Amino acid sequence: MGIQDIIEGKKQWRSHMARVKALPPDYQIVYKEMQKYFFKVGPTDLTDGTLLSGIVEFFEEGVTAGKGVLELIGNDVAAFCDDLIKDSRTNADIYQESISGNSGTAEK
Incomplete structure (x- = not known):
């Protein structure tokens, strides 16, 4: 990843967050909670x-x-978020695989 990629990524993130800040306050609160949940669960x-x-x-x-x-x-x-990522591989899946000794993909 080069410096240009990093700069472009930051521009995209700032643009994304500007869209979030343009939402009504209740939408912003829910979005931030969803964002925290996804960063924690880690799809x-x-x-x-x-x-x-x-x-x-x-x-x-x-x-x-x-x-x-x-x-x-x-x-x-949280249930809404789980439905969005139900078919996605998460960091929790990777961790479960590592402690069980399986190197394949987790079944969901």
């Missing part, structure tokens, strides 16, 4: 950027439709 494809940007797009559509954030995702934010 391995989180680094490609499509998951978080997809959530922002989904939230922007909800704002445009005049819906509250809980109308979109329900009352259980």
